Amino acid sequence: MKLLVAEDQSMLRDAMCQLLLMEEDVEKIYQANNGQEAIDLLQEKEIDVAILDIEMPQKTGLDVLEWVRAHQLAVKIVIVTTFKRLGYFQRAVKSGVDAYVLKDRSISDLMSTIHTVLSGGKEYSPELMETILTHENPLSHQEQKVLELIALGKTSKEIAQQLFLSDGTVRNYTTSIFNKINANNRVEAINIAQENGWI
Structure with missing residues (x-):
């Protein structure tokens, strides 16, 4: 499979890519350090799964997701974030994200998520689901x-x-x-x- 990893923290991105490349079914990884680079790569390359951070310069991961859906690309989108912000999660789900998971997971967990979305499944972080269920709107x-x-x-x-x-x-x-x-x-x-x- 061919992956795109878009993450503006280069040490984290490099480490993630090195670990993913050790997985036998990962054939190639493209790297982007901002959302615009991710969009450029998605236009040029054949990519199976894009792994996106949310808060990046130029375009956010959510902007990239919305761009992919607007252009009806077949690529699966996995958002990996440190933010448990409900608004981000809801915007991602509304835009048809394939998986939305938190960064504090292992590479084997991430590979399992990638396989889930490639087989047509969806995956959302349990912590986020819990936040949604307990985070009621206090406004009338x-x-x-x-x-x-x-x-x-x-x-x-x-x-x-x-x-x-x-x-x-x-x-x-x-x-x-x-x-x-x-x-x-x-x-x-x-x-x-x-x-x-x-x-």
Whole structure:
């Protein structure tokens, strides 16, 4: 099989590639140190499985995944990350990721994941599944709507008009949102809610 490993930390990438090359069914490994390089290689080479980090320069692993799906390439995508962020995971699943696993696993575990996706299966880290099940959205339906409009750059006055509420009620909802998710301002509230998949 031919693999692509995209990881911006070169020591980690080199170590991963050396260990993967010791596996008898790994024929060739292409390396990329950012998401754009990964896309360039995917356009030029025949690759069976792309192993992607999420946070990389130029393009993230999620950007690469979305690019692959938009261009309907047959390549299987395995995201390997240190981040247990719910928003990342949900975006990956929505884009049809084949596997989403955490970095603290052995190469034999990773090979087992690669074989799973090549045979048409999916694999998601159990820790992430647990996070999803225990990470309930603390916002009410109305608070969610208010925060979604805040994320669109609307002012309190505009939100009040759109939701048929008073300006004071919108401000109360905004304060309640900040308290519930421990945010100090609008930008922080939007980031926290998006990371957790609450909006």
